[in-house]
Amino acid sequence: MKFSLPIFFLTMVSLMNGCGDSNRDYGSELYTKHCANCHGIQGQGLQDLYPPLKGADYLIENQRDLSCLILYGIEGEIVVNGRSFNEKMPSIPHLSHVDLTNIINYISKNIEPSVNRVTLKTVKNRIYDCK
Amino acid sequence: MRTILSISLIIILTSCDSEKSVLPILGQHDYETRTEAGKTISDTIHYTVPDFSFLGHRSVEINNNTIAGKVTIVDFFFTTCPTICPVMSRNMKKISQEFLGKKNLAMLSFSIDAIHDSIPVLNKYASKLNVENENWHFLVCEKKKTFELAKGFMISAAEDKNAPGGLIHSGAFILLDGQQRIRAYYDGTKEEDVDKAIADIKTLLDEI
Secondary structure, three states: OOOOHHHHHHHHHHHHHHHHHOOOOHHHHHHHHHOHHHHOOOOOOEOOOEOOOOOOHHHHHOHHHHHHHHHHOEOOOEEEOOEEEOOOEOOOOOOOHHHHHHHHHHHHHHHOOOOOOOOHHHHHHHHHHHO | OOEEEEEOOOOOOHHHOOOOOOOOOOOOEEEEEEEEOOEEEEEEEOOEOOOOEEEEOOOOEEEHHHHOOOEEEEEEEOOOOOOOHHHHHHHHHHHHHHOOOOOOEEEEEEEOOOOOOOHHHHHHHHHHOOOOOOOEEEEEOOHHHHHHHHHHOOOOEEEOOOOOOOEEEOOEEEEEOOOOEEEEEEEOOOHHHHHHHHHHHHHHHHHO
8 A cells, every 4th residue: 555645644633633532522512502502501591482401391201202302303382391482493403313412411411410311322212213 | 175085994993083982983984174274174974874764573663763862782683593593682681681771772683584574473582582671672674675784784694595594694793872883793692792792881871
């Protein structure tokens, strides 16, 4: 095999990135990018437009469906902690199973502890079921 | 006879200002020179935002007269925008609560989505945001005029099929003084910037 300088460099760069990335909190990045706009950094919600995630009975009771809800969005009236919400949450179809796992575990750790941690396998199964 | 010198200055030096103020006056300036008793005097003509007349979510027409003599904070948004708008609305709401009952501050949120954001839709949006400030108006007008107006505020707003929600726009909050001159821009998605805006509004309110 011929030694290729560009490929060598690319490999080095990706390796270096790999090292730098090991401490990245993907869950936090994904939550900030995809959820915090509407639901707030602390999951506090926004008035009667966007429901809270923190302490949200709806989320806690329907946590089995969370992967599907994030992937496909939700619309129509729902009641969260006795308050009614009726706006459209858009689907985020390009999220991978790994992304979903990271988001849910971020919520479990930082926003609503009554949401149980999930494994990649459970997320995959649940996505399979909601299709 | 008057000679009008047009000088393009995008960012203005406070040293040119005749009045003392903490916030610069932004936009292109013109200078008008006149001769008075053998002396050449030059007056600065500041950029002011263009005239507009839009319908507000309370079904009242809102135009330049509505904000004349008031400090005004402006943003461009649309109700179904999934990205920055919810944060902007959250932050506008914060400002609106800070200045509850202050008649000298007007707040204008222009929707750039004339097709979806009808007056009833804007009205519902405002009520779901629990807007209490009577001087905060959500406005809509035909698309072309809205995009034109955005240009007049020197920010971008346009259609873009690839953007989430089909529209792209700046997340800026624009601060106007009582003469409808642009005094500052803020990133409406950043909390630090919003706190700065609140402080600057207080400064401008003292000016009028």
